[in-house]
Amino acid sequence: MRSKSLAYLGVALVGLSLMAGCVRKNAPTAKAPTGTDAATSAVAFLDKKFAVLPFTIPATDADLLAGYLPAARVVPEVAPVHLDAALEQDLAGSKQSFVPAGMAASCAKSAPRGDESGRLATLRYYQNVGKCAGVDYVVVPLVIDWRERVGSEIGSTNPASVDFVLYLIDVRTGGLIKQFHFDETQQSLSANILDARKFVSRNGRWLSAMELAQEGLQKGLAELGL
Template sequence: MRNKSLACLVVVLAAVISLSTGCVRRTASMAKAPAPGDAATSAVAFLNKTFVVAPFVIPATDADLPTGYLPSIRSVPEAAPVQLDAALDADLAGSGQHFVPSKMAYTCARSAQRGNETGRLATMRYWQNIGKCAGADFVLVPLVIDWSEREGSAIGATKPASVNLSLTLIDVRTGGIVKTFHFNETQQTLAANILEAKKFVSRNGRWLSAMELAQEGLKQGVKELGL
């Protein structure tokens, strides 16, 4: 009976997705065009370049962010950065880009200086110095901003998981931001957001843990950054 119900639900979802896709196609000509250079970033600017991935950190103040501001209320378990480092390493393992070994990245993160600037400028200089220490062209800066674990089980959660993280790619030569990916999601039910039907189906109707949700975000971020 459960399999039959799930099959019916998938059929309904497919119909909804089909209808929404049709709407997108009819209005595609009105969509905003991609910014010049976005598509060429990974194909040209990253050609024969070297990358270093800084360790995940939990920002303490707004100055620890490349852009934006921290939520007024947030909480991240101390173990999360280590778990996220392992997940990001796994996602980048099959990349066609050249990455500096993780051991060197950690060594450079411990020894890099913040410089004489204050606030965000000092933080940006620190990340730039990590790249210089590693002899890289680009440094990938991962931050975990907020983390709320699921309450309940995969088949029945009383509170959904929520994750807020970012991946920022910095040009070591200039110290400027090349691209930023921001993932801030709280899992929702199908009834709460019908537009997330594809995610609902791909997750088999399960309530994800915070780590599973974060892993989805990392995979999406790696893809969008062209890594």
């Protein structure tokens, strides 16, 4: 299958001037109540403190702050563990200030949800986690779907597929400042010529779910200003 993919490389180089895209489902459209649309650049967060919660698997739509869970989804129990390790590694070089992961996890276990119902209760819960940790912002990571590649990096019958979201919560206002939604299934070059740049950067390889997720995490943290 690798030889077939490389045969399209010449076509890919011609298409490099096209906009690079990735095949993904539509990002959530339903909006939860949010705070003011504040800037999320690294400069905007100087002298601020963050708590990064462990990855969790949402059980119901109310666990999300926007959108809805897909009808069919699969998330192995080990996926959040691997994602936490990757997230910790990516944040190691950040210039932002973070409370210890143990403190964030402890507050996540003890914080109350509040008196509201549904997504308002979920939002209030994250605000309470931030108050418990004594931070300005809370980063909430949720893994929604996780499908491992079937095959190898040189040939795959079912490519990897990853769906996760990162929320950034303002503890003072209790508002959702920003969210990053990553939902991608790797495609072959022949299936999507607009992915030519990704195809070349990945050396024509079929990524594992973890490799795909790592790409998404790096992009998401950059968009959130972390």
